[in-house]
Amino acid sequence: MPVFPPTRHSVIERLRTHGEAGRSEAFGDLVAGYWKPVYKYLRVRWRLGREEAEDATQALFAGAFENAWFDRFDPDKARFRTFVRLCVDRLVMNSQQAASRIRRGGGQQVLSIDFAGAEEELLAQTHGLPEAEDFFKREFVRALFDRAVRALRKDCLTRGREVHWQLFERYDLRADERPSYAELAAEFELTPGQVTGYLAQARRAFRMHTIAELKALCGNADEFRRESRDLLGLEIE
């Protein structure tokens, strides 16, 4: 089956061209895709305390929404992912220069974000401190897959494909040693051929969701093509 990602405009296109309702929805997608890399970046790279990082994350997205910061993105200068990271850097530097703390709430729009979950993930990460861009990229990919996996789960469960999801979860989401297809076949009372087939279908759906999510989070079509190639090794026309 060829790679034909679902038709979904980039988040920037949606922010710029849709009405207020569409803009809010696009912004919601943007926050959902970027808040976790932003928060972890603030915690790890900028060494902000938990509350400070939460405030800064809220401030970034609230400021971006109110002041249309992301509308200034120029795809000829950088990838959108890099642009978001630079916005974070600027926000932190400005707040440090002014020596003013960002007050929690403070009349600003408060977004519903699961910071506690991100903290748990940070604690589970044992790696050293990579370069800023690498760190942000890796967290961006993790957040991307997180959303794609959730979408796959929902997709499988609503379409009565529980076994597809369970096999994918048991094999592809496993962090330690993966079971063999024969072991999975015995566990699920399937043939190894069925396991191969179900996993192939689940992975195909996962790939589609990943591509759709990535497309939604890129600045434009060119960036999407570059990101597909760089992050996933895919050539998508």
Add this chain to the structure above:
Amino acid sequence: MIWLPDSTVEHLTAVAGWPEFASDRYEVIEEIGRGGMGTVYSAFDTALGREVAIKIGNALPSTELQARLTREARVIARLEHPGIVPVHDFGVLADGRPFYVMKRLQGQTLRAFIETAAPPLAERLRIFERICEAVSFAHAHAIIHRDLKPENVMVGTFGEVMVMDWGIARTFDDRSDPGVAGTGDTAGSRPVIETNAGTVLGTPGFMAPEQSASAGQIDQRADVYALGALMFMLLTNHAPPHDSGQAIPDLDRTPTIPPPLKSICRCALSTSPSDRYHSVASLAADVARFRERQAVSVHAEGPLERTVRFIRTYQTPILLVLAYLVMRALIAIFAAV
């Protein structure tokens, strides 16, 4: 909450990049190898109900790489030999990358086999001869491999030996199919080894000196050199040094290697192509002679060496004659008493 640790993210990154075939015939199982030119996956062929290996060009906008993979498939398809992995199918992915489907081999690379199995000398020589047979067959079809190394030889679980990765193979005969030969790289029987981009291809330590020089011209004796390097590894358990002149002193410092094998290896690893075996067949013939305890063409035996070899060769008749003589002597002694 779904928590994705680094190892899972890494795996999902690979899964997201797995190929999408135009039909549902092949279902990818896992990635089994990755090189500069392409990635090899194990997959299930749903039409024939068997596991296969699929090599797919890397997702890079490089027409040279794509052309090389296509050429590799055609080269292998032309070489039907038990020592060369057969190609079952060829196609192009939706994104334009070529792929070919081949037999899925169960086994390990020669390097891994040497390290884990620690085979005896006789088994090492058997493997070497099988490699020589496959390469010699390719030479008979005017194709030189140009990248023979332990990673490109597979030893199967039933002892079968397969020469893999014909990605930079070239013809040395202008009678060949142009689809296989590529364009503009043959000059009678002496091809230029540059790629279109002028890059030298091969692996240091296993690459003949004339192949290392980007403007050099090579023929089948480049593969003879690489086979000499493989033999070096089979005899010493380690890869030859990158400097081609260093391999022979290393060989001489290893006392456990039989002198005729050292001579064979030394001849194959000669810096000048004219000093090497002129063909893989002649190299293999010398190895076979050694195995059969016959005189090796490139080794000058001393009288003691010749005597020892004679005794080893005719061990049984010599023992029988000696036993007979001893018995006769004992009978004569008892008769005299």
